Amino acid sequence: MTQHSTVGAGSSSAPLYRRDRFLLSDEVVYLDGNSLGPLPASVPERMAAAVREEWGGSLVKGWNEAGWFDLPWRIAAQIAPLVGAEPGSIAVGDSTSVNLFKVLGAALGLVGPRRRILSDAGNFPTDLYIADGLTKLVGDGYHVTPLPSEDVEAAIGDDVAIVMLTEVDYRTGRRRDMKAVTEAAHAAGAIVIWDLAHSAGAFPVRLSECRADFAVGCGYKFLNGGPGAPAFLYVAPRHAGAVAPVIAGWMGHDAPFAFESAYRPGQGLRKMQAGTPPILSMTALHEALTLFDDVDLSALEAESRRLGDLFIAEVERRCPDLELAAPRDAVARGSQVSFRHPDGYAIMQALIERNVIGDFRAPDILRFGITPLYTGEDDIRRASETIEGILRNRLWDADAYRVRAAVT
Amino acid sequence: MTQHSTVGAGSSSAPLYRRDRFLLSDEVVYLDGNSLGPLPASVPERMAAAVREEWGGSLVKGWNEAGWFDLPWRIAAQIAPLVGAEPGSIAVGDSTSVNLFKVLGAALGLVGPRRRILSDAGNFPTDLYIADGLTKLVGDGYHVTPLPSEDVEAAIGDDVAIVMLTEVDYRTGRRRDMKAVTEAAHAAGAIVIWDLAHSAGAFPVRLSECRADFAVGCGYKFLNGGPGAPAFLYVAPRHAGAVAPVIAGWMGHDAPFAFESAYRPGQGLRKMQAGTPPILSMTALHEALTLFDDVDLSALEAESRRLGDLFIAEVERRCPDLELAAPRDAVARGSQVSFRHPDGYAIMQALIERNVIGDFRAPDILRFGITPLYTGEDDIRRASETIEGILRNRLWDADAYRVRAAVT
Missing domain, CATH: 3.40.640.10 (Type I PLP-dependent aspartate aminotransferase-like (Major domain))
Structure with missing residues (x-):
């Protein structure tokens, strides 16, 4: 399995994964495109x-x-x-x-x-x-x-x-x-x-x-x-x-x-x-x-399901304290994966500080958008590892992560 | 009387006229800020x-x-x-x-x-x-x-x-x-x-x-x-x-x-x-x-009235075919001057082509916004002269000026 799917190629042979067409720092795993999509590279000009x-x-x-x-x-x-x-x-x-x-x-x-x-x-x-x-x-x-x-x-x-x-x-x-x-x-x-x-x-x-x-x-x-x-x-x-x-x-x-x-x-x-x-x-x-223009939406859907399944498997393996809130069946799931945790807000703030960006939805949902146009397997694994580290070491358990901002 | 009023100075001593704070070509007399204000110079950055x-x-x-x-x-x-x-x-x-x-x-x-x-x-x-x-x-x-x-x-x-x-x-x-x-x-x-x-x-x-x-x-x-x-x-x-x-x-x-x-x-x-x-x-x-931030609105109003009065006087002196549609009394007038003419649409297109930009409002109104932040006496005189030339020489009487665009 390659890191970046090209299953979206279709007749255009354009790769589905096109992170280079977004201005998105390599340091960031951006799993919040379901809240605010990142900046397409051609937009500033x-x-x-x-x-x-x-x-x-x-x-x-x-x-x-x-x-x-x-x-x-x-x-x-x-x-x-x-x-x-x-x-x-x-x-x-x-x-x-x-x-x-x-x-x-x-x-x-x-x-x-x-x-x-x-x-x-x-x-x-x-x-x-x-x-x-x-x-x-x-x-x-x-x-x-x-x-x-x-x-x-x-x-x-x-x-x-x-x-x-x-x-x-x-x-x-x-x-x-x-x-x-x-x-x-x-x-x-x-x-x-x-x-x-x-x-x-x-x-x-x-x-x-x-x-x-x-x-x-x-x-x-x-x-x-x-x-x-x-x-x-x-x-x-x-x-x-x-x-x-x-x-x-x-x-x-x-x-x-x-x-x-x-x-x-x-x-x-x-x-x-x-x-x-x-x-x-x-x-x-x-x-x-x-x-x-050249995205095969069916291929996008298939890749999102594959990455979502991978994310669920990785997180469940590493983080038994997180309860899956999303359907396990990818067909019954949109392009996002959610988990519940009573300290979800603080956990998400700790994640964001480590450049794994998802969001929190009251009362207890950690929400991660899956967007194969700029997210690949490496991102999914890095996100899973970061969540694991935060939970295992209770890194979220800090006052700074409990302060609610206006927008979550 | 100076070309550019500084009556807006007030305590800030900032001049009211501030065309240099707009990105507005010197070639343009822009009398349509009542439809779309021009680009402030600090906006692009x-x-x-x-x-x-x-x-x-x-x-x-x-x-x-x-x-x-x-x-x-x-x-x-x-x-x-x-x-x-x-x-x-x-x-x-x-x-x-x-x-x-x-x-x-x-x-x-x-x-x-x-x-x-x-x-x-x-x-x-x-x-x-x-x-x-x-x-x-x-x-x-x-x-x-x-x-x-x-x-x-x-x-x-x-x-x-x-x-x-x-x-x-x-x-x-x-x-x-x-x-x-x-x-x-x-x-x-x-x-x-x-x-x-x-x-x-x-x-x-x-x-x-x-x-x-x-x-x-x-x-x-x-x-x-x-x-x-x-x-x-x-x-x-x-x-x-x-x-x-x-x-x-x-x-x-x-x-x-x-x-x-x-x-x-x-x-x-x-x-x-x-x-x-x-x-x-x-x-x-x-x-x-x-x-x-530093505009004295009362001074802006006074200068707009002065420029509006000047525009009316200049146009009426030069263009007897235009009928004043705006109140002659500046106190009863907003920051615009309007004239009627049965061929108003074509006249306005001829004006715009000569970089004097106002607009047309059906059925017969030529409309000119007066905005002293970037409009001075020179602009008013140039606009008046251009209108005069167009009317005197029937320059508006061309098929190209009669084609209605989607937005007038």
């Missing part, structure tokens, strides 16, 4: 040009000359194949939270008399908060029912308007069967909204094939778009004509620069755009996504 | 550091180490004095459209049984679209009544829930009397929302002094934050405790990294934040705002 030449040089003409006006749609075209979406069915902009608000609001128009939004109590909190806030705003009996993760699928009945789930659990990495859940929801007459925060860029997502109705996703995790990168949303083409945008901004108007006083929704998903797009953040995301 | 050192070097630790988590609040503290807002009463993030959605949604919780949102039919379209979309989402009888600009103030009666106005009209530059309108609204028991898109960074806005209830503003016009820069919102401290966020995202939670399943609104205006902030775009805005 592209950003410098966007700042100096486009903003500085073209000034307001950049909206046309530099293609800013269409930049969100060029990014959408990059993301669509990564998530198995039909051309024209992705819109890019705003945060994941705002995008979820948009698709939930749009979906409410399709559910007839049903009022229940079914979700997972362990869903990423913003999804639950956003849905709850939206139902309170709309009133009319809409409500969110969060159930224990394992009870959600059985609860999909004919009183359910919308099933709102995240494909990969942010804590445990458990991956839901998108196709089976979507089919069950449709059989019950419900709409499904998928949160792809931990899916897009990690493995082949099959929105169209699974007949998903709506989805949202994140630009700054596996897509490497930079801190707080713009997010995206998906609307199945069969719904695109029927949905009305609830945040109806001027950039979603059919003719924004006609400055008409009445709103006319833009063509296709243009109407889902609200305000002026943040071009600098968009530029970084657009450039970062070029890294995926 | 700051952005390069944010990309390479913070994102590339700190990776996910940047949220704490590089201060990303608090960046929106540091920007808010920069903006507050520019708009006369109390400390802690500004929140930064998202687009102006989304911010308007947020404050309108919040304001609906304060209006009791009233249901009418009064606005100006000539308001910037996104404000009308957003309000209309929100009222349709909420139902319950809420509705928007756009009236002709000159009829709005007289229509503020006891059936009005919210008066939603833009302080400076984006087409004509007409500036409303914020204090008088706010007082009239309060006397009628209504809430006032001000859109400061063409105010913030152009002259001293006095939100607190005028007892405004809510406001929104734009980061990429007079604040020079870059294309699509994050926007901001204002909530008067007397309302901050009572309002509930309608887009209730995780970054507005009291403890985002506790990952609690139930939403608890964050302290102060933290709750108005929704998703993860776009750090790269935020960084540019933060750096750009340092340009205002």
